[in-house]
Amino acid sequence: MLSSSPLDATFAALADPTRRAIIARLTQGEASVMELARPFDMSQPAISKHIKVLEQAGLVSRGQDAQRRPCRLEPRALAEATSWLEHQRALFEARFQRLDALLEEMKAERRPAKRPTKTTSKGVRR
Amino acid sequence: MSRNPLKLGPQGDRDVVVERSFDAPRDLVFEAFTKPELVKRWMLGPDGWSMPVCTIDLRPGGKGRYEWTSDSGGPGMTLNSTFKEIIAPERIVHTERFEPDWTQGDTIVTTTFTEKDGKTIVRMTITYPTAEGRDMVLKSGMEQGMARGYERLDDILKR
Numbered sequence: 001m002l003s004s005s006p007l008d009a010t011f012a013a014l015a016d017p018t019r020r021a022i023i024a025r026l027t028q029g030e031a032s033v034m035e036l037a038r039p040f041d042m043s044q045p046a047i048s049k050h051i052k053v054l055e056q057a058g059l060v061s062r063g064q065d066a067q068r069r070p071c072r073l074e075p076r077a078l079a080e081a082t083s084w085l086e087h088q089r090a091l092f093e094a095r096f097q098r099l100d101a102l103l104e105e106m107k108a109e110r111r112p113a114k115r116p117t118k119t120t121s122k123g124v125r126r
Numbered sequence: 127m128s129r130n131p132l133k134l135g136p137q138g139d140r141d142v143v144v145e146r147s148f149d150a151p152r153d154l155v156f157e158a159f160t161k162p163e164l165v166k167r168w169m170l171g172p173d174g175w176s177m178p179v180c181t182i183d184l185r186p187g188g189k190g191r192y193e194w195t196s197d198s199g200g201p202g203m204t205l206n207s208t209f210k211e212i213i214a215p216e217r218i219v220h221t222e223r224f225e226p227d228w229t230q231g232d233t234i235v236t237t238t239f240t241e242k243d244g245k246t247i248v249r250m251t252i253t254y255p256t257a258e259g260r261d262m263v264l265k266s267g268m269e270q271g272m273a274r275g276y277e278r279l280d281d282i283l284k285r
Contacts (some may be wrong), residue, residue: 088142089134095131098168100216102148102158110154 009079013057018042019050023073024060030063030072139257142233152241156215160184165192179243184212184280190220207235214275215239231255 013019022036037047051071054060058077063070133145149157158164162180169192170177179193189202204225211219216239221232234253239246254260 018212020224078159086255088133088144092134092144094173095168095170096132096148098170100129100148101222103154105147106151106154106158106164106218 009057009091010059013059016050016053018047022047022050022054022071023078026060026071029117030070032068032070036071065098136260137251140254140260142252142254143262144252145247145249147245151244152239153215153245155246156239159218159239159248162212170194184209184214186210186212190222210234226256 014023016041025036025039033044033048033051036051040047051060051062054071055062056088059069059074059086061074063072077118130149133143135143137143142255158168160182160216162182165182166177166180171179175194177192177194178195182188182190183192186209188209190209192205192207193202194204195202205222206225207220209218209220209223211217218237220237221233221234223232232255235260236251236253238249240249241247249252
């Protein structure tokens, strides 16, 4: 196994700006290493290394054409990584926004109260 | 009111970390996380879900139970937890398991509350029993994700 967890490899691969740029380019269609290297101030072998990382993460595959071996995006691996982020993020965002509103209410309740504020941790032991 | 940014992502093989700051003192935030009548008001799913049952016995070995139902009458969801460590209002360690279980065993959740300049940073580290279990959870939103295709990619690439 290349990585303890396939998704770790995906996230690690996406952490690098050059690799993200390569992915962005490939969303427009397949491209050869030479074509991918063009916009970057980088040697072809350096770009090849980045592509290898993307390949190992399952984000990119190489075509059979012996000469060009075009790179193409593997949308499934990408969707796995991005959908989870979106899904979890949306859930927590929604929850925490509700919590923000609740905390505002709790702060407002506490503010005008002249009576001694109640402590929170009733019944809590270490 | 502008929202505080949410940090969320995998860490190592088995963890998922969620971090967010709240504009409130720590004791209030801790209360909102541990008092059932307060938890019921925010720890919900998407719109249309409610939490009719929430019980929390906040002491080491104590149990928590959270039951969600959907207005549409579809199947609900239950989460059972056992508290392992409580340092109010700083830290809670608990295990949790969904009914039906889809994470291959108990997950361990460590929640820390750190107060700084009147704000509270909440950091939850969710540790899955296995790397496979975590990744299964990570992939649980896949169906939805496939449908929306590349739109979402833009956000990731911009980060």
